[in-house]
Amino acid sequence: MKKLFVLFFVFLATLGRADEGMWLPLLIDRLNYVDMQKEGLKLTAEEIYSINHSSLKDAIIQFGNGCTGEMISSQGLVLTNHHCGYGAIQSHSTIEHDYLADGFWAMNLKEELPNEGLTARFLVRIEDVTARVLEGLNDQMTERERNAKISELSKAIQSEATQGTGYDARVASFFNGNEFYLFVYEVFRDVRLVGAPPSSIGKFGADTDNWLWPRHTGDFSLFRVYTGPDGKPASFSDENIPMKPRHHLPVSLDGYEKGDFAMIMGYPGSTDRYLTSWGVNLAIEISNPTIVKIRGKKLDIMRKDMDANREVAIKYASKYAGVSNYWKYFIGQTRGLKRLKVLEDKQKIENEFQVWVNADPVRMEKYGKVLSDIEAAYKTYGEYTLQRWYFIESVMRGAEVMTLAQSFTGLGNELGEKAPSQEKIDRMKQALTKSVERHFKNYNRPTDVKLLSAMLQMYYENVPVQQQPEAFRQMVAKNKGDFNRIAGNIFARSIFADEAKVRAFLEKPSLKVLKKDPAYTLSVMMVEKYRENQKNLDAANEMLERGNRLFVAGLREMQPERKFYPNANSTMRLTYGKVLDYYPADAVHYNYFTTLKGVMEKEDPDNWEFVVPAKLKALYEKKDFGPYAMDNGQMPVAFLSTTDITGGNSGSPVINGKGELIGLAFDGNWEAMSGDIAFEPELQRTISVDIRYVLFIIDKYAGAKNIINELTLVPKGRKAEKEISSDGMPVDVRPEN
Known part of the structure; x- marks a missing residue:
């Protein structure tokens, strides 16, 4: 021993x-x-x-x-x-x-x-506020309650630090919620x-x-x-x-x-750096390959259109670079994790941690369930990881017509209120007008049609059936699985496929128009189903967050002479x-x-x-x-x-x-x-x-x-x-x- x-x-x-x-x-x-x-x-x-x-x-x-x-x-x-x-x-x-x-x-x-x-953000100062935050917390709190209290205390600390200065401030969490520091910035x-x-x-x-x-x-x-x-x-x-x-x-x-x-x-x-072996395994087996697969398809579609037209190449240069950088990164990360046997190294650390915990009844009381809770949380995570990444990469970051439509949900929600606030509506209209201008400046409709078709097909074929919106499955069945036809119909009928139509809508916004728009309604149903799926992870999130916080705290307690970095x-x-x-x-x-x-x-x-x-x-x-x-x-x-x-x-x-x-x-x-x-x-x-x-x-x-x-x-x-x-x-x- x-x-x-x-x-x-x-x-x-x-x-x-x-x-x-x-x-x-x-x-x-x-x-x-x-x-x-x-x-x-x-x-x-x-x-x-x-x-x-x-x-x-x-x-x-x-x-x-x-x-x-x-x-x-x-x-x-x-x-x-x-x-x-x-x-x-x-x-x-x-x-x-x-x-x-x-x-x-x-x-x-x-x-x-x-x-x-x-x-350009300049750092003015850093301040350790750990004691002040921890004073407001106790071990009886759930992680949700703990986070709510941390948010409340952080807002108060940030407000005090910036009052009358014109500065920005942020209280950031370190060591998985075990320490807290205030950062004050001047932003130009x-x-x-x-x-x-x-x-x-x-x-x-x-x-x-x-x-x-x-x-x-x-x-x-x-x-x-x-x-x-x-x-x-x-x-x-x-x-x-x-x-x-x-x-x-x-x-x-x-x-x-x-x-x-x-x-x-x-x-x-x-x-x-403090990720456990179960997190490493999830990255190797599911998360990374999924991201690589989706981004690889996006890159193929964009590259072909960029090579064919210099104007498209200019418009999509920054977008392509953003997708490509981490597409290759996740290929390399998976390779490195396997080649360097990171999973095995993490397992060794966890085994030794458990030996240390088991050697003392006080430690058993505090840390005894940490690793088993983390393992159980990741088992649940594994059941929902595909839907998470296909939603993020195929729906939210896939075709830009969907992204633009999603950005109008705040306006749609306000229009649906019993007493809509004209002030809020005007403010959202102003912000959306700017985003519409940026969107169409660097946009090529034929490319986006191809992206929408490919991304919806990947979502349909890879996300577990019960985790997809039923209305989406029905739409695919109605179109006999022809995703080119689905994409074509959406672009033919959606205001978000045409700059003039979106601008005309913003002049006189209408909830009725939004509810009939195919891109908007598809976006809304996808988001609603994603949130429903994520609700099934509430218990796992609680276990994982608490488990990670205590695991890092335990590692630091176990090695008091070691200099830890967050x-x-x-x-x-x-x-x-x-x-x-x-x-x-x-x-x-x-x-x-x-x-x-x-x-x-x-x-x-x-x-x-x-x-x-x-x-x-x-x-x-x-x-x-x-x-x-x-x-x-x-x-x-x-x-x-x-x-x-x-x-x-x-x-x-x-x-x-x-x-x-x-x-x-x-x-x-x-x-x-x-x-x-x-x-x-x-x-x-x-x-x-x-x-x-x-x-x-x-x-x-x-x-x-x-x-x-x-x-x-x-x-x-x-x-x-x-x-x-x-x-x-x-x-x-x-x-x-």
């Missing part, structure tokens, strides 16, 4: 090595600072995270709704990934001005392009497009290379945050001025060497490690960086994913790399580090030990796609574009010297503390105090 405990703790110790972990910046000084110094950090903890002084956190933004960006100039210039800015770039692209194909570069402030709805709403390389650089390798190393992608784009004349957040106006950030990152021309310290700050979206939840985190190569398989070694030579080696003029621009080839042939080449004369493109990231970290800065920018993260590697569930230290790598390649493209390829002149460049071979800025004056490139 004692030997088992020793082996278990050795196993867990490997999980806590320096390269693993998405750490809260607030806790860096207490949990990580000494280890980071040993790895090569030169900054103080206060220079990383501070409320009273400018620090690295002030240069990191949550870009839009799902990426990270960093401030790289004193004039509000933002660097993020090309794929993070892709939607904005696409929105400005037309056949006449094809910024996706040709790139875009603003040579002055007046040429920068506004982006409605795009925001005028964010303009400054620059983007052509997709032949920014998406070089596209789907083929996605999630794979070696990479040769210049995955970056540039934006600028504007404020009102008073320096405060403001909606777009010609009177607005470039933001003056509290801190911006100096840009290193020195590069890196194998083993160098590297850290990343950003907004990782979601991980599930799952990602779209809050700011810091991860650190080394620039390092890796060995993905027997007799295979991958170097830790790639060069422009690799771009030329991959060139394929007949494959849109690997087209190389003529100007880039000319620069390569002349070796005209400016001051951005490596010491050996080669032009670096991308590099690897052992940092711990996930979706949401896209665009995050890779920072050296002196607080200087050396790259920006854009991907993970194929061999470790199981990383959101289990970190694999020997295999897991962050793929980042080298900042020197970014500068080379901006300067030598685009000729956008105006952008280069804004940056605080740290010359090669110089100390970071005092350097020369672009205007020739000495500057302090460490965080200002």
